Amino acid sequence: MLLAAARGLLAHAFPILIAQLASIGMMVVDTAVLGHVSPVDLAAVAIGGGIHVSVVFALVGILQAVAPVVAHLHGAKREGEVAGVLQQGFWLALLLSLPGVLFLTHPGRCWEWRKWMWRWRPRFASIWPCSPGACRPRCAIARSMLFAMLWASRGC
Structure with a gap:
């Protein structure tokens, strides 16, 4: 029962995790690219x-x-x-x-x-x-x- 609940939770949480990681990745790329343009x-x-x-x-x-x-x-x-x-x-x-x-x-x-x-x-x-x-x-x-x-x- 606990294992089935954990699987259900992971099935719902995995897309959210991917979206959050993608968002963080976009911010890292923005910072890396703009850091080379100018500090302003x-x-x-x-x-x-x-x-x-x-x-x-x-x-x-x-x-x-x-x-x-x-x-x-x-x-x-x-x-x-x-x-x-x-x-x-x-x-x-x-x-x-x-x-x-x-x-x-x-x-x-x-x-x-x-x-x-x-x-x-x-x-x-x-x-x-x-x-x-x-x-x-x-x-x-x-x-x-x-x-x-x-x-x-x-x-x-």
Whole structure:
């Protein structure tokens, strides 16, 4: 019984493991390639990639609440209500995609908090070590990368 459960778990976990390893491999290749281009490009892609992942994970994390609700309704034999929950999940995804797209296409407006953090530099120096003026080249490259990633992503 335990062996059968372990096989089932591995059968479901193996594709996830492959996807995670592929994702890590892509990040390693990005770092290796951009490390040879310039440090500014490497920093910009790191900033843009971090922002992209944060936005996507935040929005997808909210949408992941739909699956347990559907599973609960299915388990309670209330299949008639599943379509309504899925429809609401679709509308929620559409609604959440608007601020996500705006943030990824216009990150400059959202990065104005840097000026506030620069005033508090002694407190936040470990998380934002450069001045707002020194970060402009990286931010311009990161903005271009975010725009490209927005249209390259299947989720948007």
